[in-house]
Ligand code: TYD
């Protein structure tokens with residue numbers, strides 16, 4: 001039944017319907033529609049008396065003001081933000097529970113507190129718990145008098161406090177815990193999350209406050225609440241990494257003020273998060289690459305690029321005889337579909353068959369690699385494991401592989417090579433188009449055109 005005054009909004013895609021349905025008519029997700037009062041969506045109103053002339057301006061008449069950036073006080077955080085927090089900018093940070101969102105934000109606020117007024121609003125913890133965490137992080141309360149904290153979930157009270165305190169930076173941990181008494185629905189419901197975020201965003205834009213919202217993620221890893229949340233804000237950051245290891249990656253997946261896919265790398269210590277300035281070392285496992293214990297079969301070092309930063313990551317493969325009719329193909333940190341494609345290329349163009357083998361591929365250190373330039377490393381790791389022959393020590397590779405068996409160039413080849421040389425790698429197998437014009441000191445370049453040529457390296461080593 002459709003009722004006047006309400007709409008049903010999908011929490012997955014943000015689409016709306018006039019009546020409740022089990023499946024969203026827009027994105028076909030199940031059980032995602034929930035009731036929203038039409039008033040909250042901005043119902044119809046009369047347009048009489050709204051002068052259009054005052055609304056539009058010629059682009060040339062608008063002064064493009066330079067962005068005012070404030071350092072967040074944490075270098076790696078600044079890096080993902082594209083140089084720091086922007087006045088009036090809204091950042092949304094998502095990530096699994098316990099990954100370190102609250103820790104990072106408290107550390108950052110404490111570092112900023114010496115320069116500007118900052119306010120941390122927790123809807124999840126009491127002020128006592130926040131103070132306890134601050135103590136654990138080694139934040140001396142006496143040295144940061146302008147770090148204000150509050151434990152509150154009522155949106156109106158938070159806004160009153162913000163108007164009174166006038167902070168430069170406001171953190172809301174988390175947006176899902178807030179509720180506005182003006183909306184009938186329960187805290188955490190789609191309409192509440194959306195409305196609270198909209199009100200806070202408006203406040204930030206009007207008063208020039210940098211706003212940071214913490215968002216919960218669903219089981220599938222997407223930010224809980226409507227997708228519109230991501231549209232509303234200027235920057236969306238995700239915390240990644242495996243809670244069992246101490247490394248945490250913060251990735252920008254939308255940024256109106258900087259590059260996307262920029263990566264911040266942290267290590268979780270007993271005194272909070274510490275930025276990792278040279279992350280490449282993290283993603284190389286202990287054997288084979290640093291000279292201890294000698295190289296092992298099935299391991300290949302990839303020079304990848306994350307945002308503006310080159311990163312060396314070890315790709316490991318294990319190929320083992322399958323005892324089931326459908327051999328397993330498993331990828332951790334890499335694209336599973338791409339692995340299937342690479343195995344087909346390997347079979348067709350290099351005559352290496354894996355139809356009767358289980359193939360497991362892993363990117364060491366819990367890092368996730370999406371770029372196709374990882375192809376060559378995956379292929380060499382798989383062949384190395386299959387033949388039980390280690391690749392030579394000090395070898396680094398990158399390059400995309402096409403269906404015809406050609407090795408295609410990757411962006412920013414020079415930077416990848418320089419990073420490898422810096423870390424003491426001595427040989428690079430790369431696409432011919434990426435071969436540097438000037439030699440790079442200490443690095444022997446093997447430029448290849450086709451998969452077969454690349455596998456030749458394996459044979460020789
Ligand atoms: P937290 O910031 O509370 O995660 P989130 O806000 O994303 O849910 O992170 C808490 C985890 O970090 C918890 O498992 C304990 C660990 N931790 C440390 O290892 N060292 C520290 O100094 C702190 C404060 C937390």
Ligand code: MG
Pocket residue numbers: 098101102103124173
């Ligand atoms: Mg938290």
